[in-house]
Amino acid sequence: LALGFLGRALGDCEGKSEAACGADSTCAWCTSAAVPSSCKSKEDAKKLPAAVFNCKLSAEEAPRRRRSEVLSREETEALGIVWRGNHSGSHSKLLGAVEYPDNFS
Numbered sequence: 001l002a003l004g005f006l007g008r009a010l011g012d013c014e015g016k017s018e019a020a021c022g023a024d025s026t027c028a029w030c031t032s033a034a035v036p037s038s039c040k041s042k043e044d045a046k047k048l049p050a051a052v053f054n055c056k057l058s059a060e061e062a063p064r065r066r067r068s069e070v071l072s073r074e075e076t077e078a079l080g081i082v083w084r085g086n087h088s089g090s091h092s093k094l095l096g097a098v099e100y101p102d103n104f105s
Helices: 004-010 020-025 042-047 072-076
Strands: 027-032 038-042 054-057
Touching: 020 027, 020 038, 027 042, 038 042, 042 054
Parallel strands: none
Antiparallel strands: 027 038, 027 054
16 A cells, blocks of 8 residues: 555656556646656646646546637627727827927936
C-alpha cells in the first residue's frame, strides 16, 4: 500500500509513451508548442493552461471552454445596439490643438 501511494505521489504517468499514456485511465497525453509532449496525470493536466497545452482528456473531464466575449451581429442588435453604428462625424467636433507654453517639455 505504501509503495502504491509513493508511486502515485511521484507521478506514475511521467515518462510514459503516448500509447502507454493513453492506455492508462489516470493519465493524459499533453502536447504544446512551447515544451516537448509528455504524459501527465489527469489532475495535473486539468491545471495546465489551455492556451498553451492541449491534453487528451475525456469530454466530461476536459475543462469547460469559456464563451467568446465577442458578440455576433444578432446578439449585438438584440441588446439594442446599432450594428457598426459607432461611426459619426464627431471627430470634426473635437477641440482644436491646445497651445502649450514654450518652456513645457
